[in-house]
Amino acid sequence: MIKYFKDIFLGAQSLLVGLWVTIGYMFKPIVTVQYPREKNKIPPAYRGHLEFTRDPETGGSRCVVCLRCVQSCPSKCISIDWEIKGEKRKRILKSYVQDFTRCSQCGLCVEACELGAIRFSNEYELVGFAKEDFYFNLVKMLEKR
Amino acid sequence: MNQGPARKNEHIYTLNMGPQHPSTHGVLRIILELDGEYIITAEPVLGYIHRMHEKMGENRPYPRFIANMSRLDYVGPMLYNHLFTAAVEKLSGIEVPPRAEHVRIITAELSRVASHLLWMGAFLMDLGAFTPILYTFDDREAILDLLESVCGARITFSYFRFGGVCNDISADFIEGTRAFIKLLRTRFPMYEKLVTKNIIFEKRVKDIGVITPEMARLYGVTGPALRASGISYDVRKNEPYSIYPEFEFEIPCGENGDCFDRYIVRMLEMEQSLRIIEQALDKIPDGPVMAKHAPLKLHPAPGETYFTVESARGEAGLLLISDGSDTPYRLKLRTPGFSNLSVLEELAKGILLSDLVAIMGSLDLVIPEIDR
Amino acid sequence: MALLPPEFIRILISSVLIVSFVFLNAMILVYIERKVAGHIQRRPGPMEVGPHGILQTLIDGLKLMGKQIIFPDNIDKPLFCIAPLLAFVPAVVAFVVIPFSPKLQAVDLDMGIIFILALASLNVLAILLAGWSSNNKYSLIGAMRSVAQNIAYEIPMLLSLLAVLFMTNSLSMKSIVEAQKPLWFIVVQPVAFLIYFIASLAETNRAPFDLPEAESELTAGFHTEYGGMAYGLFYLGEYANMVMVGAITTTFFLGGWSGPPLPYMEYSGAFWFLAKVYFIVFSMIWFRWTFPRVRFDQLMNFCWKIMVPFGLVNLMITALVLKI
Numbered sequence: 045m046i047k048y049f050k051d052i053f054l055g056a057q058s059l060l061v062g063l064w065v066t067i068g069y070m071f072k073p074i075v076t077v078q079y080p081r082e083k084n085k086i087p088p089a090y091r092g093h094l095e096f097t098r099d100p101e102t103g104g105s106r107c108v109v110c111l112r113c114v115q116s117c118p119s120k121c122i123s124i125d126w127e128i129k130g131e132k133r134k135r136i137l138k139s140y141v142q143d144f145t146r147c148s149q150c151g152l153c154v155e156a157c158e159l160g161a162i163r164f165s166n167e168y169e170l171v172g173f174a175k176e177d178f179y180f181n182l183v184k185m186l187e188k189r
Numbered sequence: 190m191n192q193g194p195a196r197k198n199e200h201i202y203t204l205n206m207g208p209q210h211p212s213t214h215g216v217l218r219i220i221l222e223l224d225g226e227y228i229i230t231a232e233p234v235l236g237y238i239h240r241m242h243e244k245m246g247e248n249r250p251y252p253r254f255i256a257n258m259s260r261l262d263y264v265g266p267m268l269y270n271h272l273f274t275a276a277v278e279k280l281s282g283i284e285v286p287p288r289a290e291h292v293r294i295i296t297a298e299l300s301r302v303a304s305h306l307l308w309m310g311a312f313l314m315d316l317g318a319f320t321p322i323l324y325t326f327d328d329r330e331a332i333l334d335l336l337e338s339v340c341g342a343r344i345t346f347s348y349f350r351f352g353g354v355c356n357d358i359s360a361d362f363i364e365g366t367r368a369f370i371k372l373l374r375t376r377f378p379m380y381e382k383l384v385t386k387n388i389i390f391e392k393r394v395k396d397i398g399v400i401t402p403e404m405a406r407l408y409g410v411t412g413p414a415l416r417a418s419g420i421s422y423d424v425r426k427n428e429p430y431s432i433y434p435e436f437e438f439e440i441p442c443g444e445n446g447d448c449f450d451r452y453i454v455r456m457l458e459m460e461q462s463l464r465i466i467e468q469a470l471d472k473i474p475d476g477p478v479m480a481k482h483a484p485l486k487l488h489p490a491p492g493e494t495y496f497t498v499e500s501a502r503g504e505a506g507l508l509l510i511s512d513g514s515d516t517p518y519r520l521k522l523r524t525p526g527f528s529n530l531s532v533l534e535e536l537a538k539g540i541l542l543s544d545l546v547a548i549m550g551s552l553d554l555v556i557p558e559i560d561r
Numbered sequence: 562m563a564l565l566p567p568e569f570i571r572i573l574i575s576s577v578l579i580v581s582f583v584f585l586n587a588m589i590l591v592y593i594e595r596k597v598a599g600h601i602q603r604r605p606g607p608m609e610v611g612p613h614g615i616l617q618t619l620i621d622g623l624k625l626m627g628k629q630i631i632f633p634d635n636i637d638k639p640l641f642c643i644a645p646l647l648a649f650v651p652a653v654v655a656f657v658v659i660p661f662s663p664k665l666q667a668v669d670l671d672m673g674i675i676f677i678l679a680l681a682s683l684n685v686l687a688i689l690l691a692g693w694s695s696n697n698k699y700s701l702i703g704a705m706r707s708v709a710q711n712i713a714y715e716i717p718m719l720l721s722l723l724a725v726l727f728m729t730n731s732l733s734m735k736s737i738v739e740a741q742k743p744l745w746f747i748v749v750q751p752v753a754f755l756i757y758f759i760a761s762l763a764e765t766n767r768a769p770f771d772l773p774e775a776e777s778e779l780t781a782g783f784h785t786e787y788g789g790m791a792y793g794l795f796y797l798g799e800y801a802n803m804v805m806v807g808a809i810t811t812t813f814f815l816g817g818w819s820g821p822p823l824p825y826m827e828y829s830g831a832f833w834f835l836a837k838v839y840f841i842v843f844s845m846i847w848f849r850w851t852f853p854r855v856r857f858d859q860l861m862n863f864c865w866k867i868m869v870p871f872g873l874v875n876l877m878i879t880a881l882v883l884k885i
Binding site for chain 3: 202204210211212225226313314315316317318319320323324327383387389390392393541542543544546
């Protein structure tokens with residue numbers, strides 16, 4: 045009989061303690077970020093889509109079309125087009141397209157690039173109406189930037 | 190309390206729970222035979238999110254499979270990263286520098302804490318309490334921010350590489366982690382008040398879904414679910430890998446093997462993980478985070494290796510057989526969730542529908558890991 | 562045009578007022594619930610439509626009205642259509658006897674509380690019909706849970722109200738309030754208050770007793786198959802019932818409209834009445850966002866092993882004290 049009342053009493057007490065916790069949180073400031081108006085800071089290490097780094101000398105990209113990034117990509121989402129020019133038969137980059145719909149941002153391509161020609165952008169606000177909106181042409185993007 | 194079905198073979202009907210049901214957390218389907226609300230048989234059906242990860246692994250060179258590992262267990266991905274990279278390192282004999290080992294352990298344990306936090310919220314949501322999940326998410330978010338600052342992704346990390354990790358941690362990260370440990374320790378008493386001591390919660394989970402040590406052995410249950418049954422088995426202690434032997438930590442164990450013990454074991458484990466992280470942060474040496482001679486293309490010598498890590502849900506194992514080429518000849522995963530799920534069929538006999546939800550929640554099922 | 566009797570006009574006006582009050586209340590309550598839930602969970606709740614999201618429920622209501630009501634295969638169509646109405650209409654009708662202030666009461670029935678309880682028990686019928694007619698096993702389980710739960714919890718609820726009725730010797734809502742002029746009954750009958758409050762949580766299927774809907778177990782319980790305004794009516798009915806519970810609690814235990822005097826107390830007493838009602842409703846919301854859900858057998862055990870004995874003992878003590 046004593047146990048019966050004790051159980052009721054302790055149970056009620058535990059419930060009141062829980063209520064006290066939630067009411068306490070109700071008057072604490074909110075922790076969520078109201079996205080379109082406030083924005084989180086994106087850390088520099090953030091992995092967005094790929095972009096070219098700018099070569100300070102030429103103003104263009106550093107890419108020498110070694111195709112290591114293409115080879116290292118697990119999802120085969122990088123496609124490079126080039127032409128061969130000059131006496132040394134040097135490869136000249138024509139287009140560098142990343143199919144972002146298939147990219148898994150593993151970072152293998154960026155690490156494979158010994159020249160540091162590609163890096164991850166910090167762009168995260170990506171919206172498009174078609175699949176083709178996410179085929180990023182890095183050469184054109186570098187020109188625009 | 191659970192006297193089981195009152196009558197047999199009368200009014201028995203089939204209820205198809207899932208594959209889209211709020212408490213199966215993914216696409217698990219359970220075919221239930223019910224008598225009223227009492228369950229007669231429960232048959233889990235898998236295959237709705239089968240992505241052939243093992244076969245994919247056999248068809249691509251080793252480094253390209255790292256990204257897949259994060260997608261197996263999206264709740265505690267660092268641990269699976271660790272599993273694959275360490276297994277390949279064992280196979281091909283790559284040495285990992287000490288700093289990298291420390292970084293691996295810090296991030297992996299953070300990932301474990303994040304996984305347990307998410308589990309706790311989801312478990313309570315199954316029991317009908319909506320608020321704790323947002324509190325645990327708040328804490329988990331701090332971990333994700335930390336990990337994002339070091340590897341750039343929030344869920345599918347792909348952070349570990351053969352011979353180390355891809356980015357070094359900064360002083361900010363170390364400071365942030367220490368601050369987070371302090372923060373989380375102040376939150377534990379709150380969880381205790383709000384959840385652990387709550388009478389409704391206690392009544393819902395105590396003596397429900399008891400896994401006896403015998404049963405756990407038979408079904409190969411591992412992880413917190415096994416330790417809740419009183420068997421102190423943790424890969425980090427029993428078959429230590431990486432530099433875990435250097436750290437002091439305990440293996441919390443339960444007694445009864447019921448849902449409540451599984452909850453308590455996970456809560457205590459979070460504290461132990463925090464201890465490991467603290468020690469690792471104190472000890473972390475300077476140096477590179479990548480082995481100097483980590484090969485770009487791997488051609489391990491023919492042979493096979495089996496490697497296990499303690500993932501957030503139990504013992505995760507990886508069998509790799511190499512034939513000397515740049516792709517594995519065979520890649521086989523042992524995921525803890527699968528064995529933990531297999532015990533459900535026996536646990537579900539004669540219990541109420543609500544208890545099934547509680548048990549499934551307490552087993553911490555992550556379907557993409559089970560159904561890989 | 563023949564002149565209508567003034568009583569008829571009065572009732573007409575008051576019923577229009579009551580229906581609009583219920584609708585408005587439901588809208589405000591949905592907003593309050595979402596805001597309270599949000600702040601308890603450390604997020605702001607609805608913020609987009611209107612300043613601080615005030616118009617959110619209005620827009621949601623419009624959306625619900627605009628949606629097609631889907632009739633699944635092999636349902637019992639007449640019952641399927643009646644159920645939402647049955648959930649909503651009695652909840653509204655019961656408001657006619659609620660005394661908001663000394664002069665704001667549509668009808669002062671001698672049998673006021675009986676009238677309310679009779680209508681409130683129709684709610685279970687609505688849930689049963691909805692669950693049965695939906696041709697969905699989850700709905701059926703939800704409905705069966707609801708029936709057992711509501712019938713069980715009606716007993717402690719009546720026992721607790723009976724204790725108060727012993728003291729007032731009247732079933733009229735107005736005279737119950739007037740009997741509390743010297744002292745609110747919550748002071749005299751704290752046990753009855755608690756029992757009534759807990760039982761009414763179960764009656765209105767609010768958490769932690771929301772077993773008929775039990776999202777994580779039964780997807781959405783009895784209204785799994787309902788969409789559009791049919792679902793909306795269940796929703797409205799739930800909030801109307803919440804206000805009803807608040808109103809009964811206020812009338813029986815918290816002294817109705819009494820409070821610090823305001824000008825035109827005959828009418829402005831409604832302010833105190835509504836304040837108390839909203840306080841009760843707030844605590845119901847607060848409970849919902851704090852506790853896990855109880856299990857079905859525990860729910861029944863709690864009712865028969867704790868609530869009913871306490872209610873009976875409380876009733877006996879009340880009777881003894883009054884007799885002596």
